[in-house]
Amino acid sequence: MHPALHKTEHLVIIGNGMAGHRLVEALLERPDRPARITVIGDESAAAYNRILLSPWLAGEMEREALTLREATWYADQGIELVLGERVTSIECAHHRLTTDAGRILDYHRLVLATGSRPTMPAVPGIELAGVHGFRDLEDVATLTEAAGQGGHAVVIGGGLLGLEAAEGLRKTGQSKGPGLDVSLLQRSSRLMNRHLDATAADLLEAELVSRGLRIHTEARLAALEGDKAGRVVAIHLEDGRRLAADCVVVAAGITPNAELGQRAGLDVDRAIVVDDTLTTSDASIHALGECCQFEGTTYGLVEPIWRQVEVLAAALCGDDVAGYREQPSATKLKISGISLFAFGPTEAAPGHEVLAYHDPEQGDYRRLLLRDGRLEGAILYGDTAMGPWLFTQAQAGSDLTACRQALLLGSADADALLDAHHTGTDSDTLDRPVKEAA
Structure with missing residues (x-):
């Protein structure tokens, strides 16, 4: 067991995503929670379930179903919620942070739960208009509009997120417009190669093809082609193939949002380095979820992040902490009918x-x-x-x-x-x- 950390007086959580919100919920269940909690989120919407973005894109649920808690709930719990502001700097020596709106906050303890962003391949044309990620509400709104216009969409990435984005686009294009021709590119010889063997991958591919998706395995992106207005019109593969593309979705991995911690002088490798109490190289600052790295591992699934939350909640309340340990996680695909x-x-x-x-x-x-x-x-x-x-x-x-x-x-x-x-x-x-x- 680790010795208890001193109980927190003012806790500031940077990030109102699933990890930050889960931590808030865990703290509220404890009688010894921090006396004051402030949550800062750079999106204008309160916390929502990102796991449900793909069924929302597919038209299988309403936007309201994604919301974890309404903004008024935070006030009812005595929590200060700041939305639509991004923290730009942290002064570790003074326990102070500043947002892009000029807001200055002091903290006793700070949690970085800044999440991640899509990893964009380093190929010519990646900056063209019409190239999107698939990580937040704005992405889904943009993709829904694009799907309704028909044409050709290309999804880059044959893992969980890419498959869910491709099927969501196909269904939305089918229901809200003239139909959308959706192609999916996978670098490997099979879909979900990190999770499935050849037999299961073949079954999955056959099902998706029967629904109307075009699957291209062993497809390596070489460049994106744009028109004179700077908008994507096609993608080029290393083998010479050219695929028409009015919309491109990049879902080929994530990059931790560790820059804020790096500017603050924290130890950063691929993400913000933490110990088994989720504490960074600064004893007053913690990192949680997709922005943190523990024993060389970074995170993209919720199960290990939920375990991190339990450890960190105990630490912030001054309890003895057993410490976070890696455990295996199971993979589930969130596509209707599969x-x-x-x-x-x-x-x-x-x-x-x-x-x-x-x-x-x-x-x-x-x-x-x-x-x-x-x-x-x-x-x-x-x-x-x-x-x-x-x-x-x-x-x-x-x-x-x-x-x-x-x-x-x-x-x-x-x-x-x-x-x-x-x-x-x-x-x-x-x-x-x-x-x-x-």
Whole structure:
């Protein structure tokens, strides 16, 4: 356990995104919360759920559904909320910060939750009008308008965010305009190559193509072409192909917003470096979420950030802190009508036992990687109901040898076999055949 930090009197949180807001919620649950809390966000809207940007773009929900808390809620909780202002400088020696509106605030403790921005490829034409990211409300509003005009859109990036952006654009273009021809570029030979094996990626690609998306794998961007007005009209690939593009969406990774911390003199590598209490090189300043780096790792998924929040909330309230530790995370795709759940290695390694089930007619695929009876990785496409149970077993390091023959069937079957094994019950009546492939 780490020694408790001194309880915070005035806490200033820079960033009203999901990480900063989650920290506010966690602090409000504690009786020993900081006496005064100020939250500064550079967007004009109060905190909202960025995870739901893609279904909002697709027209599957209303804007109001994204809001985490209305601005009035902060005042009701005694929290000062400053929106539409960007912090431009931090004077660490004086515990003071300044915003672009000239506002000056003193703090006892400061949390940087400044998030990230899309990583823009260093290719000619990337600065052209019509080239967008996919990170905030303004991006979605712009893309919705572009989709309604029809034409050609190109999404760069075949990971989670790129797939969600491409499908959202396709659906919006279909429902609000003359239709939008959407192409998706993936540098790798398969979609979601960091999370899926070839079989699952092929199933995903086939489904997206059947919906009308054009998928280009092993597609490396060389340049963007603009017209005389400085607006994008096409993209060029390294293999010589030219694709028409009235709109380009870059969703090929994120860059931590660490510049504010760097200007303040904090230790910065790829992001703002923190220890296991989320404390930076300045003992009064913490960093949280996508803008921070812990033991060489940066963040783009919410699960580890939520764990960071719990650690930091305790530290800010003066409690003993066990310290943040890295843990595996599972991946889920947020596209309507497609269920996908994956964690662990994408490819089998020496010593892995591979269990697999594939039903092409139903579009179901499951592949598990075990080592010495313990689950190390899983890919589920189609029927993903067992995903959370499998993930729990993997995190616990459970020996699943006793229920090996039921692992592809469902958690109830597997639990029954485990229970039978632990109680010594004859489990022959629980066995069912399982399709298996190495």
